[in-house]
Amino acid sequence: MHDPTTDERLSALIDALAELMPADQRIDPPSRAGPFELLFDVDSRRIRLICQLDATPLGITVACPLGPVPDHKRGTVLRQLLRLNLATAWTGTHMGCDPVSSRLYALHTLALDEATPDRLHNTVRALIQWAEQWEEDPGLSRLEPRREGDGQPDVTQLA
Amino acid sequence: MAYVPFDNTEGIGMRCHLLQWLDDADIAWVPIDVVLCIDHPSALVAECTVEGTAVLLQHDLDERATHVRATAVLGELPPDSGDTLLLRLLQTNFLAALHGHDQVLGLRDTDDLVCITQAFALHDAARDAFLMGLFHMAGLSARWHDGRYLTGGGG
Numbered sequence: 001m002h003d004p005t006t007d008e009r010l011s012a013l014i015d016a017l018a019e020l021m022p023a024d025q026r027i028d029p030p031s032r033a034g035p036f037e038l039l040f041d042v043d044s045r046r047i048r049l050i051c052q053l054d055a056t057p058l059g060i061t062v063a064c065p066l067g068p069v070p071d072h073k074r075g076t077v078l079r080q081l082l083r084l085n086l087a088t089a090w091t092g093t094h095m096g097c098d099p100v101s102s103r104l105y106a107l108h109t110l111a112l113d114e115a116t117p118d119r120l121h122n123t124v125r126a127l128i129q130w131a132e133q134w135e136e137d138p139g140l141s142r143l144e145p146r147r148e149g150d151g152q153p154d155v156t157q158l159a
Numbered sequence: 160m161a162y163v164p165f166d167n168t169e170g171i172g173m174r175c176h177l178l179q180w181l182d183d184a185d186i187a188w189v190p191i192d193v194v195l196c197i198d199h200p201s202a203l204v205a206e207c208t209v210e211g212t213a214v215l216l217q218h219d220l221d222e223r224a225t226h227v228r229a230t231a232v233l234g235e236l237p238p239d240s241g242d243t244l245l246l247r248l249l250q251t252n253f254l255a256a257l258h259g260h261d262q263v264l265g266l267r268d269t270d271d272l273v274c275i276t277q278a279f280a281l282h283d284a285a286r287d288a289f290l291m292g293l294f295h296m297a298g299l300s301a302r303w304h305d306g307r308y309l310t311g312g313g314g
Binding site: 050051052055056057058059060061063069074075078079081082083084085086087089090092094095096097098099104105107109111 | 217222228230241242245246248249250251252253254255256257258259260261263264265266267268271273274276278280288
């Protein structure tokens with residue numbers, strides 16, 4: 001009985017994750033050994049599962065697309081995402097931007113030692129929730145600091 | 160039902176590692192906050208100084224006690240940086256995540272200072288990675304102050 005290799009552990013993890021997904025959301029395991037990026041669709045979102053086998057410690061990253069960087073209030077939104085990153089860092093989830101596609105992503109990296117199918121599945125679901133919230137409120141206006149007088153009627157608009 | 164105190168033996172062992180490693184490396188630290196739970200001090204928030212850079216350490220016995228989170232301030236956003244630098248910070252986060260690293264760049268909500276934060280394991284074999292991580296953060300802070308971080312300028 002030997003300790004499973006990294007490839008074997010990853011394959012077992014992906015197989016078990018596939019079992020947790022609904023039948024119509026198929027995950028094809030990587031066809032070859034080595035560093036991989038696995039793409040699969042969940043709720044019409046293209047999830048990326050990435051593992052760099054030369055990283056120390058070994059981590060597996062789940063990336064869920066939010067969408068393009070909005071043109072409207074661009075600077076404000078980018079600041080909100082960066083503030084959010086510090087607030088949520090303890091959860092392991094943070095935001096990033098793909099420099100190639102210029103799309104924003106919700107990201108979560110799990111240490112491979114700590115990754116279980118259930119944790120991976122929960123992570124995918126949690127990132128999809130982030131994406132849904134982003135679609136509802138792409139300006140992250142709910143996270144903007146409340147200004148003095150918020151909650152009071154704006155009398156300039158009443159006339 | 161009898162009250163069973165939470166067994167935090169492992170977490171306490173991890174905290175001993177943390178404090179011993181700081182002591183071994185002659186890194187001074189001061190407690191900023193201690194969160195008390197019903198039967199034990201739970202979270203320790205401490206500030207240490209690494210090569211002149213303040214690094215905040217957060218270790219919680221009740222939440223992933225096997226890891227400590229370190230956060231260092233890099234500095235202010237340059238006034239003329241515009242959106243490009245904000246985007247580069249987010250791109251750096253993406254690339255780090257693709258490489259399996261969990262270091263994260265963000266803005267402190269109180270003053271918009273740029274910070275870097277990372278969780279470090281506290282098990283026996285993780286001492287060198289933790290200390291190297293702290294010194295790496297201090298180095299990044301120095302580069303930011305010199306205007307060299309993310310810009311490639313100055314060598």
